Amino acid sequence: MTDTRVYPLFTRTAARAARLSARRQAGLVLAGGALFSLVLSGCATDDTPIPTNSAAATSGASADPTTSAVPSSSPTPTPEATGSPIAQTCGDLLTLQDVYEFNPNYGTAPDYSPTADGLATIAQTYNGLSCGWSNQTSGELVEVSVVAPNDVLMTTLKQQADADSQPVPTYGTPPTVDGFFTDAGGNGQAQVFTETYWVTLSTPAFGEPGDAEGLMSSVLGHLG
Incomplete structure (x- = not known):
């Protein structure tokens, strides 16, 4: 004659094990998702070009213009009466x-x-x-x-x-x-x-x- 008291214990043990397994899988999924997001974020940071402030660059280039020499002009002498x-x-x-x-x-x-x-x-x-x-x-x-x-x-x-x-x-x-x-x-x-x-x-x-x-x-x- 089989002892029926073993089944409730087995059933409870199996259910607990199933819940633990599900939690581990969920944790792995979350951890994997976080790692994947971090990888994507790093890629976006490395690959996205940094815009150049062209106005500032132009302003800086023209801030030191080349100074052209101003020709010196001598006054025209007044003709002498003669x-x-x-x-x-x-x-x-x-x-x-x-x-x-x-x-x-x-x-x-x-x-x-x-x-x-x-x-x-x-x-x-x-x-x-x-x-x-x-x-x-x-x-x-x-x-x-x-x-x-x-x-x-x-x-x-x-x-x-x-x-x-x-x-x-x-x-x-x-x-x-x-x-x-x-x-x-x-x-x-x-x-x-x-x-x-x-x-x-x-x-x-x-x-x-x-x-x-x-x-x-x-x-x-x-x-x-």
Whole structure:
């Protein structure tokens, strides 16, 4: 006859063993899942590219630009007012016949020197030619001067003549010839500007612009 009390004990033992086995399997599954997640996480960390801050890189590259050399500029010097030497002589400007036609009493003045405050003195400052003819009776002088000014001097002289003198159209046709006349303390002064020359005539014998027309025409004719 079989002992039936063994079965309940066996049954309980088998059930306990089954529960322990199930727990072990569950633990292994959880541990395996955690390990797998860790592996995946490590792979993602190693393989994911780290973005580059391109704006910062660009800013850093341009923060130290190459300094280009700034060319030094020297101020342009102002041209000096001057005149070219005159090739003509006093005899070329006015011949003895020219002077005689103006007044037969005038002749050469061997000891001539320009009047201290006259236009002839200014002419000599700028490489000009100054000449004088003397009244053989009174000693009055007719002073003639010619300058070949550069643009700077020509502009300055014209502005001065325009400010101090009256225009005279009968000395030539403007703008080829610009004429001026003034009375400076009893001394008549006639001025003419051509494209090349500044011509002046000064004498107490010039009481008005027309008195200088004959001599001025002769000088301009000889200059060409």
